Amino acid sequence: MTPESLAEGIRRGERRALAKGITLIESSRPEDELLAARLLDGLSHTEMRGIRVGISGPPGAGKSTLIESLGMLAVGKGVPTAVLAIDPSSRRSGGSILGDKTRMPRLSAHPLAFIRPTATGGATGGVARRTRESMVLLEAAGFELILVETVGVGQSETEVHGMVDLFMLVLLPNAGDELQGIKRGIMELAELLVINKADGPFRHAAETTAAQVCSALPLLHHDVTGWMPRVLLTSAQEEQGIEAVYETIQAFRQRAMENGELKQRRLRQATPWMWERVHDGLRRRFLADPTIRRLVGELEPGVENGTLGAVAAAERLLQHFFGR
Template sequence: MLTKNRLSLTEYVKGVLDGDRMILSRAITLVESSLPSDQLIAEKVMEGILPYSGKSIRIGVTGVPGVGKSTFIESFGKILVEKGHKVAVLAVDPSSQQSHGSILGDKTRMENLASDKRAYIRPSPAGSTLGGVSARTREGMLLCEAAGFDVILIETVGVGQSEIAVKGMVDFFLLLMLAGAGDELQGIKKGIIEISDAMVINKADGSNQEAAKNARREYANALHLFPAKENGWIPPVKTCSSIYQTGLEEIWEMVVTYKQKMLVNGYWEDNRSRQRISWLHENIRYLFEQRFFQNEKIKNRMDQILPEIRLGKLSVMAKAKELVDIFTGQIKDIE
């Protein structure tokens, strides 16, 4: 993630504020970099663009693989740009230890939206950790806002971890579903349904229309089983066809209605305030880990104890304490 030919602070800030997509991309890469020298500038870039950020609607889009997230985002994004919006698409990829996700990684996806000048698509960096990606995805979002994008779509796949991370950075969380799934499916997605602001049955087209309508009714009934949300919003269940572009206008209207209501009852700003606090916490955790494992004293002590930790001969609890003591300066020298 080395950032080559770094620009100056002013060039980054001005370029982003001018909506220069090339510089926007380079600024996001800079922010994602773990090089201390990059981070120093990245911080200042973020301070520079901060006053110009925050003015978008941030929408999280999730759903199981195969539900059609990319096609939905492409069609939905297209409708929004036609309405005069500027749409940025970011991805949060959980990058599981076992498999490497391909979310937005496939260059051939979202071709239609990607070629539109009113849209900006940023694929997820490959191989990043969840913590890193989600911490930096927020910075990417602010950079896009400063560059003039007023709708941010954040795509994530359904493994739980990433969804909770995305829920923590968006204003509206949309769950895409498929018709034809039974009670078990609802059980599995319970955690996700609880954090969703709307459920949309995708692929409601052709011979699937009837099933979609039934599923809509079924899910709407199921939602009654959940406790009311603190913001008073009752998550609607909608159907749409991303391919035939039906139902998409209604989804946008729903999001707009949501924003209006939440602005009135104060939840909109409350939610963002809370998100900024947990964002701070995430950044602290991220920085701590970077510094901890790069610290020379820690590295040396780790080299000494890891062989015995591996064999189970040293107590993990005691050694963790010792290492944190060393890092925070409570134990100055180790014999």
């Protein structure tokens, strides 16, 4: 199957073609690289039908449950919804802790939904290696709501913010004073802040947190002209406040479509995307070089037993690669 016919299948919304396409773009085999580029090129002029939402937040904030509730609401309205779920891989075991079937049981069974779990593999932080490319395929396949989950708090937020239309931060009700310090840089990125688990005994704490967040917000700048970040309370468990989250996402999309910001934002994201691919390509070609592989085989034992310094070994490899 050529990339061009795969692109056609994806545009027709065929699930098999979509899954095959994502597998192709995720492939690290050198022979797939050009095919993947051709596939993406064939899909790059897709109309902006969907909205790409990045969802981050600390562990335990209930991101998966919230994504499932939001997704169920969207598919209930007839909106095709895709989830790029990060499988938090345990570094030691090498496997994932919780499969996505168990994490989003209702949504994964719905015909209008598509869930793609991807192991981060420790490669680029809390965002899977080919998230940008996967979103292109999903949008071409007709998905109108694309939810990208990231794991952890830290680097992954800035990373996911750089590839989505709307960045949503999910917070715990008892966030307290951590909102004041280190998180500020991340809060600044969010168009939508959701205080989840705002139920039962945590309701009051959630309201306090929401008030703190709100009072911090007016000082922050935002990309999207005229959009003030919104703070919402939810209980994904009890399905409270999910409609408001959905409506806020749609209101944002409407506005960003009208004032051209959606298009501008995607254009601003293109250059970092280009660099990401360049850096990835450099690594892959280095590793694919047979003489480099031989030299690695010669040098690694010395690095492992301490007779050769890591920095000295790296210098030798680089000089060899560029020396020819």
